[in-house]
Amino acid sequence: MTGYLHFNTVERMDAFLSGLRMRVTPVVHDPRIVIVDIDEASLVEVGRWPWNRDVVARLVNQMTGRYGVAAIGFDVVFSEPDNTSGYGVLQGLARGQLKDVPGFGAQVAGLRERLDYDGLLAKAIEGKPVVLGYTVSAKLSKGVLPKPAFDLDFLNGRALDARDSAGYEANTERLANAAAGAGIFSANTDPDGILRSADMVTRIGDKFYPSLSLATVAVALGARAVKPYLDKSVDDMSERERGYGGYEAFQIHYGEKRVKLFAVGENLSALIEFRGRGGPGGGAFSYVPAADVLSGKADPDVLAGAIVLVGTTAPGINDLRATPVNPEYPGVEVHANLIASILDNSFKRRPDYALGIEVGQLVAAGLVLSVALALLPPLASIALTLAAGAAVMALNYALYARLDWVLNEAAIVLLVAGLFILNMAWGYLFETRQKNALVSRFGEYVAPELVAEMADDPEQYNMDGESRELTVLFVDVRGFTTISEGLSPKALREYINLYLTAMSSDIRDSHGGTLDKYIGDAVMAFWGAPVAFPDHASRAVASALLMQKSAARLNDDFLARGLPQLKIGIGLNTGMMHVGDMGSAVRRAYTVMGDAVNLGSRLEGITKVYGVGLAVGEATRAAAPEYAYRELDLVRVKGKNEPVAIYEPLLPAAEAGPELLAELARWASALALVRSQRWDAAAAALAGLAAASPGSGLYRLYLERVAHLRAHPPGADWDGVTTFETK
Structure with a gap:
């Protein structure tokens, strides 16, 4: 950009690069x-x-x-x-x-x-x-x-800036x-x-x-003659053109009509x-x-x-x-x-608009690298910097070889190198700050004490995608559409905020769960990432049981204040899941995906069918054996062909009294009678359980199911599986 930026180093580098272009140009014998x-x-x-x-x-x-x-x-x-x-x-x-x-x-x-x-x-x-x-x-x-x-005299008043x-x-x-x-x-x-x-x-x-x-x-x-190419008369020229010192071309007159033009520049x-x-x-x-x-x-x-x-x-x-x-x-x-x-007629020349091209390259390279280098890891930054420098030099060489344009490129090369050095210096000087920023981002998902643990070894934690065995939880408010229609916006905001705060605290603060997202009134969470817990299933079950207690406490408070009743349904499942920072170029989130996640969502949806507040898959029951469970059913959920056993966690097994254990044993017997199609015996056993626990929707559901099956026998090949065709 000679004439505008007089920096000796830049000009020397431009001279070197100009010579380099000539040295790399293939030699052709003339x-x-x-x-x-x-x-x-x-x-x-x-x-x-x-x-x-x-x-x-x-x-x-x-x-x-x-x-x-x-x-x-x-x-x-x-x-x-x-x-x-x-x-x-x-x-x-x-x-x-x-x-x-x-x-x-x-x-x-x-x-x-x-x-x-x-x-x-x-x-x-x-x-x-x-x-x-x-x-x-x-x-x-x-x-x-x-x-x-x-x-x-030939110039007739025109200026010609010859040396x-x-x-x-x-x-x-x-x-x-x-x-x-x-x-x-x-x-x-x-x-x-x-x-x-x-x-x-x-x-x-x-x-x-x-x-x-x-x-x-x-x-x-x-x-016959060698003369400057004058395409205008003096009268047709502007004052600026009359005083301009450099004609663009000379012409050599030879033969009868032939004229050869060639370009010239300053002086x-x-x-x-x-x-x-x-x-x-x-x-x-x-x-x-x-x-x-x-x-x-x-x-x-x-x-x-x-x-x-x-x-x-x-x-x-x-x-x-x-x-x-x-x-x-x-x-x-x-x-x-x-x-x-x-x-x-092939002179290398610096076109009149060369400065505009050079500034355009500077702006484009600066914008792209400023953004990209800040986002890329070191090796990728090095590769991008080398590619950008090579691209600039290749572009200018192509313009030089094909169009005979000589453009200055030192400023652009120095800009590329400078942005890279600045980015590397920033990364070196503020590495700790960047690591803490990464840990702070996880703070949106996990409890403060886990953030502190991650800060001790931030290199171990990242948001890259991986497959890992985790436990996922979905919780939803029963009848929320009706609740929202009956409350003013202000009351609804208070209602949902109190509910979400309580659920989030039980998940994140009490048992180290990772909050994934809020989906309206629903909450999604998981255990085992980013901090790996070997007892992630046990932590999830403990959180779910605590959430039920919190919901009951909130419900009492809501009813006392004249607000609608609060009832929740929770689904838990354990299995291999994909976890990491996922999403689009517009928005991303640290989340989990996979069949095991989908089953957890289905389980939350079918809790209302069985009249229970919590349902878990058989993998969760196997991974958290320290709890007492009531088997709910063998189900085939939408999207899966294989049936799975689902259970209702009740409380820690160590806290289960004789009466509860006896009830669970009677229930297991009744469920076996149903699956063996002994309808009369099953109906009698279920009636006894329903009489002893009049508030249980599960026993009433099975009484109705036995009555239907007695009237419509399923056949000898019935496997006892309940199929759900909806989510």
Whole structure:
């Protein structure tokens, strides 16, 4: 987000990531551009640099004649005349000390063509697609500038924010006039010393001159002109547009109607896409030793029709640049990359709306990670952070590779890393607080003393789902619909609050039960989780018996206050259940599920059928044998095929007196008579029990059942099971 957030660290990281994108981009060889390399081997074979210009002339003649290249760009400036041939010395002798030697002057004059190295080079490049290079300078002006691409008059009042140079070091007049063109190869590095962009056009005085890469492409295409793309007249432009310094594109006019456009950015510069790793082994461009071209040993298939750049990779000649992909990158290959981008019209660029995209990524990543990291465990947080960082980099790389967009991503990567570190620090510094919060949440379900026990070892307790043997309880108020219709809202609230408070206390505080939920007037609870009790069934039975006593006490109080009678039914069952934090994304609760839970609910519903306040399954009776039970029936509840025996817990077995034990024995005998279809004996036994206990609805129910079965015999295959078709 350069230009808005000037943080050196962020900018350096953006630069690193930008280079990383180039380094991971697969290298694709481009045969259109070849580098004729004045390498170390060529210096050994031909001689030290700079070479005499007759050698350079032979090099040009070989490339244009023998090898048929499309264009030649020299990453070299010839700013001084070449006097290495000694011809000037000979001329001086002919005019001075040796002027009287017969024929000497004529012989010297005859050597002029062979020893005028500048003339040889000028002759070699004249009429050939050769582009000379030159540099700009802030202080001196030397040599002859080429013809400019355009001047201020062409802009007709428009602003063009090209980099301005006061001076230059150009080629000699003879060579400049002979060449097809010339281009600037000066480099503008970033403050960190890395070369990332290059000016495509530079202003000198009132005129504008192309870079070496742009001039070479223009010559290779036989271009008529290189001009900025002006799609509006000055009159049609807003004041802001008139003063805007960066045109989006340049156009190269070549052929009869063809125009090639390529994008530019600030200061008419272009981002350099480094397509290889640099040098002869970099992979993007072919390197041919200059000595091989001179000797004719170069491969014609490599050079034929190619755009050739003449430069050097030899150590000591000092034409190496620090770039994002290589700290010692040949300067000549920089121009090759720019030429490839111009030919492909594929410049990496920072779009005008880049800041909006970057801010959008920041906001999206920040929102998602802020929420997700706070909810996920450490390993999942690490995975999400790595995935988010990879996704951001992958997205930006896709935009870079497919749309040529260069977006800054350091701020986003730092945000992702920062949120992760902050989340981990929060978890580390406030781990105890989080554990206590978990235990406190269980405090909604279990008694305070159990919460204290859980706080001693909070890692042992969680709300993850598991299967465990538990005992579940359901309690409901008989006739609550009628009760609610007969009370005012205020009285109903007081009625239900007193009832629920008493039931909750008997469950949670007295015997360590876990309150599951309130369902209107019904209460659901279970024992054995989150704190595991081996005697969960006994605790549940004890709580149920206490709840009946509490209901009787409340009933007396309600009746005394003129409130409706309170009667409850309780169902208990023991078995394997799924327990844990269950629900939806909207709401969750620590609860139990399973067939054993469903049976407990059915038992609560059928207590009214048998005229009892409490019914338990046979698994509960087996798990809590310390209580006295009265068997109620063999039943097949809705949703289950197998019959189960159900019982009514009465009191602790140790408290059962002789009379109760005798009654239970008589009842067991009567129940056996019913199941054996001995109707007369069963009716007599049941009548005796009903007379002794006139308030028992169970005995009256069986008397009615025996009368019905006597009148409608069930058959010899009757199993004695009562089937319930409703819940």
